[in-house]
Amino acid sequence: MIGKTAIIGQRVRVYQAVTLGAKSFPSSSDGSLVKGNARHPIVEDDVVIYAGATILGRMTIGRGSVIGGNVWLTHSLPPGSNVSQGKVREALSSLHRSDQVFDTLNAV
Secondary structure, three states: OEOOOOEEOOOOEEOOOOEEEOOOOOEOOOOOEOOOOOOOOEEOOOOEEOOOOEEEOOOEEOOOOEEOOOOEEOOOEOOOOEEOOOOOOOOOOOOOOHHHHHHHHHHO
16 A cells, blocks of 8 residues: 555565555544645655555655565664564573473473
8 A cells, every 4th residue: 555645766666565654644623634744655766665564654764775574664764774573582491491392382
């Protein structure tokens, strides 16, 4: 999904299931939504955005940046940035012996 006010530079690669969206709509004094204001990201030249990334709000992704898959981003990035998901690590430090690990896994 690419929001109406998004700006995309040259030689930008956007893979499947990427969202370039808005965080919210501003409201007028009577409570109605004000549409048409710039509220979607600016993606500069030579950026790569991998599958499943979500980029929300009016901010700038600097030239030559790489946004990894499934990243959730709500702030600007300087040129040449590289953003990826943190690594998931299983916490088995409380289990000291391999038979305890086996018994724990079988109990599930």
